[in-house]
Amino acid sequence: MLSVKEAESIVLNLAQPLDSQQDVETVDLLAASGRILAAPVTGSLDFPYWDxxxxxxxxxxxxxxxxxxxxxxxxxxxxxxxxxxxxxxxxxxxxxxxxxxxxxxxxxxxxxxxxxxxxxxxxxxxxxxxxxxxxxxxxxHKGAFYQAGTPLLTPGTVINAPEIAVLATAQCIQVPVYRRVRVAIFSTGDELISPEQPLASGKLVDSNQYALTVLLAQMGCEVIRLGIIPDNENALKKAIAQAVLTADLVLSTGGVSVGDYDYIEQILADLQGKVHISSVAIKPGKPLTVATFKRDKQASTSPILSSDCLYFGLPGNPVSALVCCWRFVVPALRKIAGLGADAWGPEFVTARCHAELRSHGKRETYVWGKLHLVAGVWEFEPASGSQNSANLINLAHTTGLAVLSASETRISPGEFVEVLKVS
Missing domain, CATH: 2.170.190.11 (Molybdopterin biosynthesis moea protein, domain 3.)
Structure with missing residues (x-):
């Protein structure tokens, strides 16, 4: 079982940025909002334009x-x-x-x-x-703020309102940006139903696919939803084979533990995927699978097939799925999308804890709750109710995950703790 840091290092090494030549598209200025700049922008005008x-x-x-x-x-x-x-x-x-x-x-x-x-x-x-x-x-004075011919914006910059203003001022109305990262997602399990279906005994509503779809969309990804796949080897193999051919990154939830119906790892091997991670010493989220699929770049006829596919098999429990996504998938997606190395994350802050935090030790433990900045000091308030990987109800309003190292079993009220920012 890998440590969290070891798993993070493996994931970021496996994640490869989009190609700065092949994976670039040019969009109109307003369509560039939220996109990632793929090439340097150099202005042809001084700013101010004149005294x-x-x-x-x-x-x-x-x-x-x-x-x-x-x-x-x-x-x-x-x-x-x-x-x-x-x-x-x-x-x-x-x-x-x-x-x-x-x-x-x-x-x-x-x-x-x-x-x-x-x-x-x-x-x-x-x-x-x-x-x-x-x-x-x-x-x-003319040119006091910017001189024509010098770098204006660098690749890897997220284009938000200030950058749009800069580009407009430079009369850059066509902007080179990376294409959106394509992510295929599906949930596994005979017990799952979609929210619009009537609830029958023994069934569970699939919240994972909806939560992950929104998270990915907020990151600017193109999401390919493959729905709920039953615990059937043939159906799962077909879904995974389709996903790795059409996406840069694949996310599945469920089927990665050691149960009789957990087929994911064997199917990955059958499809010539290379499994790099099988479990991580993290709570919640221990059963995490990470694999890669090689693709023939010479035989590729589509830009999406020109790079290897990164596969994440996330736990099925809703909190575990989100914690693993925040901790491992989000940094990988930032790197793939073309952000600069200083923006991959994850972003941690030191915060004063409002309540006692406990852990059984042995695994790095993540406690969800609210992160506030008060008078220049970060403060963390854990969510009320049980910190249980199946209890997604108290996930609402989560903005931070307090981290207890594998050797820590208790954080007292008033002490400081490292917190992962998640929004």
Whole structure:
């Protein structure tokens, strides 16, 4: 049985990023939201595009106003008004000023902006009542924030609202992004029914497929749902064979323990899959299977077949399935999707615990609950009720998993504990 760290290392080594040439598509700017940048973006424009005013006020020559005061104001002739969006028409000469508004282009001849609060206007004359502290005051210079031809955004960047703003400013309306990772999922077990079916004695509603579908969709994956597969070797073999041909990563739940109807590992071997992990010293989630399927890149006619397929056989218990997904699958998907190495995760924080946490030891134990940031300090509150791998009810509102190492059996209230952020 592998330790959690050993399993994590194996999983991340097996997960291979999408190809930066073959697995790239170009999308319109707004369609790039939430996608991962696949190639460097270099702008062809300086930003600001030209010298402009940071204030509503007056564009002046510094030498005309450097020694003025309320008692001895500089008096200048207003020769032009420059709204934002209109190019200046006049060069400001000594003794002159231009009325200017925030974002408007600086006129030739002027090198400083005096904000209007420091002035008094009388007709076409402006009285400068406060001397600027230095030349170039309130002027945003061309290229001060970005110089054309230098890197603007790097591959592996998630494109969210700030990045969309940057791309729009650079007039990058076609964006190269990685294609979405394709993930096939199915649940196994004769006992399972879908939520819309009537509940009969001995049956269980399959919540795993729904929870995992949403988690994967939130990560930007393309989800291929294969439904519920019965505990039948032929049916399972057919489903797995189909899944590994159509997906980058496959997730199944159930069928990976040591019961008489747990067929997954044998089927993986029959299909020439290589099993790398069979169990992990984690609670909940001990029966975890990880395998890979080699694919013939030369014979491939589809981009999806150009890379190996990574297979996760998750436990069937709902909490175990989600814990294993958060701990192992999510980092693997981040790497496959093309995120930079610093963003693969998992992300841990140190938090003060509100209640006693207990473990039987021997396995690394994960306790679910709420993670809060209070006055700059992370705090963790375990979910009320039993911490049982079959009790998915108190999973609601989970934002963190407190971690007790294999050697820890107790965390006292008020002590600090490492917590895995899960949302």
């Amino acid at each position: 402009n005013s940071a204030m509503d006020g007056y564009a002046v020559r510094f030498t005309d106003v450097e020694n003025c005061s309320a008692e001895k104001p500089a008096v200048l002739e207003i020769v032009e008004e420059i709204p934002a969006g209109y190019p200046p028409q006049i060069t400001v000469q000594s003794g002159q000023a231009a009325r200017i508004f925030t974002g408007a282009m600086m006129p030739d001849g002027a090198d400083t902006v005096v904000m209007q609060e420091d002035t008094r206007r009388e007709g076409d004359r402006i009285f400068i009542l406060v001397s600027p502290e230095k030349p170039q005051a309130f002027v945003r």
